[in-house]
Amino acid sequence: MTEFLAQNGSLLVQGTLETLYMTLVSTLLAYLIGTPMGVLLTITKPGALAACPRFNGIFSWIVSILRSLPFIILMIFIIPFTRAVVGTSIGCTAAIIPLTLSAAPFVARMVESSLEEVDKGVVEAVKSMGATNWQIVTRVMLVESIPSLLRGMSISTITILGYTTITGAVGAGGLGNLALRFGYQRYQSDVMYATILLLILLVCIIQSIFEVVARHADKRNR
Amino acid sequence: MIEIQNLTKIFHDKTGTVTALQDVSTTIQDKDIFGIIGMSGAGKSTLLRCLSMLEEPTSGKILLDGQDISTLKGAAQRQARKKMGVVFQGYNLLMQKTVAENVAFPLKLEKYDPKAVESRVQELLSLVGLADRASAYPAQLSGGQKQRVALARALASQPSVLLCDEPTSALDALTTQSVLKLLSDINHKLGVTIIIITHELEVVHSICNRMAVIDESRIVEQGDTKAIFECPQSPIAKLLLGKENC
Numbered sequence: 001m002t003e004f005l006a007q008n009g010s011l012l013v014q015g016t017l018e019t020l021y022m023t024l025v026s027t028l029l030a031y032l033i034g035t036p037m038g039v040l041l042t043i044t045k046p047g048a049l050a051a052c053p054r055f056n057g058i059f060s061w062i063v064s065i066l067r068s069l070p071f072i073i074l075m076i077f078i079i080p081f082t083r084a085v086v087g088t089s090i091g092c093t094a095a096i097i098p099l100t101l102s103a104a105p106f107v108a109r110m111v112e113s114s115l116e117e118v119d120k121g122v123v124e125a126v127k128s129m130g131a132t133n134w135q136i137v138t139r140v141m142l143v144e145s146i147p148s149l150l151r152g153m154s155i156s157t158i159t160i161l162g163y164t165t166i167t168g169a170v171g172a173g174g175l176g177n178l179a180l181r182f183g184y185q186r187y188q189s190d191v192m193y194a195t196i197l198l199l200i201l202l203v204c205i206i207q208s209i210f211e212v213v214a215r216h217a218d219k220r221n222r
Numbered sequence: 223m224i225e226i227q228n229l230t231k232i233f234h235d236k237t238g239t240v241t242a243l244q245d246v247s248t249t250i251q252d253k254d255i256f257g258i259i260g261m262s263g264a265g266k267s268t269l270l271r272c273l274s275m276l277e278e279p280t281s282g283k284i285l286l287d288g289q290d291i292s293t294l295k296g297a298a299q300r301q302a303r304k305k306m307g308v309v310f311q312g313y314n315l316l317m318q319k320t321v322a323e324n325v326a327f328p329l330k331l332e333k334y335d336p337k338a339v340e341s342r343v344q345e346l347l348s349l350v351g352l353a354d355r356a357s358a359y360p361a362q363l364s365g366g367q368k369q370r371v372a373l374a375r376a377l378a379s380q381p382s383v384l385l386c387d388e389p390t391s392a393l394d395a396l397t398t399q400s401v402l403k404l405l406s407d408i409n410h411k412l413g414v415t416i417i418i419i420t421h422e423l424e425v426v427h428s429i430c431n432r433m434a435v436i437d438e439s440r441i442v443e444q445g446d447t448k449a450i451f452e453c454p455q456s457p458i459a460k461l462l463l464g465k466e467n468c
Contacts, residue, residue: 124314128275
């Protein structure tokens with residue numbers, strides 16, 4: 001055990017940090033793009049705040065198409081774009097681009113489903129006070145749904161964590177890359193098992209943190 | 223003064239058209255407590271939704287102090303909405319905000335002075351008897367307390383009219399009495415015109431000075447509450463009041 005850690009410890013720590021870096025930055029960026037998309041999807045529905053059924057139909061369709069692209073295809077497909085933005089298509093920072101683009105439409109759907117849960121009566125009450133649509137979205141819908149948004153964010157983060165292991169296949173680093181290089185290409189199954197263990201740990205920790213934060217943020221059941 | 227003139231609202235849906243309001247006309251004087259009573263499905267909620275500008279009438283006018291509010295759009299509509307406070311059956315409070323934040327909410331929709339808002343919130347909470355629950359969340363309150371918060375919130379922007387949609391229908395008899403007493407106090411103290419939509423006779427009887435009876439999308443009877451309770455004219459009012467031989 002000690003020997004194993006001495007040999008591979010630094011490799012595993014580096015892999016974990018790279019995975020965390022890719023996951024957290026991609027999640028953050030995906031939410032920056034996906035949240036406004038989710039808001040648009042929600043408020044343009046028929047009968048909603050800024051009803052625009054035709055736009056909603058087309059936009060919803062586009063989001064679905066983007067979501068159905070297999071991640072590995074998207075990643076290769078946008079290499080020229082990644083290279084234009086980051087300067088290279090290899091490495092952790094480069095992987096953030098396809099991760100973000102792939103997760104944004106997923107995040108949009110997560111945000112949409114959280115906003116759908118907001119009580120229509122509350123929205124109407126605020127409307128009757130003379131609030132603008134912008135105020136209703138930013139001060140009511142996005143605030144009343146915070147606990148649900150946080151729970152959605154834990155699902156998104158863990159999904160993106162799963163994707164980061166795929167980016168390992170094209171040399172992006174991280175735990176997925178380790179598992180592939182040592183476990184698959186060099187038959188060093190102990191390293192592979194260690195990475196799997198670390199991934200399980202990461203998922204459990206992320207899940208618990210979000211669970212605690214969401215429960216703390218929810219003022220409905222106290 | 224609110225004048226409702228020939229108000230008609232027709233809903234179109236897949237199954238056809240539904241006439242919710244048919245040629246409704248009435249006048250509500252300043253400082254009235256006006257009760258609108260009817261069975262469920264009679265059209266009373268649609269009337270309130272038209273008054274609070276959540277629904278646009280198909281035809282007819284709603285004049286608030288001479289201005290037709292039924293066709294307003296955008297900023298003018300938002301401005302007019304601030305002159306009317308609305309209280310709902312389901313309270314519709316912001317569940318993630320404290321009692322004080324709920325009451326402050328309408329005040330913070332415009333540029334505001336934080337100190338002025340704070341003192342106004344204190345004043346309103348004292349008015350509804352909840353000064354000690356300012357930092358509680360709605361989930362920690364009883365139904366009656368929630369409705370008091372909703373009332374304080376509706377009064378925050380100093381509306382001239384308070385619209386109440388079945389304000390006591392989710393409350394028990396005793397709590398109903400205390401909320402009604404509060405409404406009547408507010409009417410006396412602040413001089414706010416109150417319009418109450420309800421299916422409970424008791425509510426109209428105890429605080430409304432004038433009333434209208436809605437049945438099958440039309441106003442079938444209106445006038446002084448006392449007179450109608452003593453001698454109803456329309457068949458539906460007779461039936462509601464149990465005075466078929468009057």
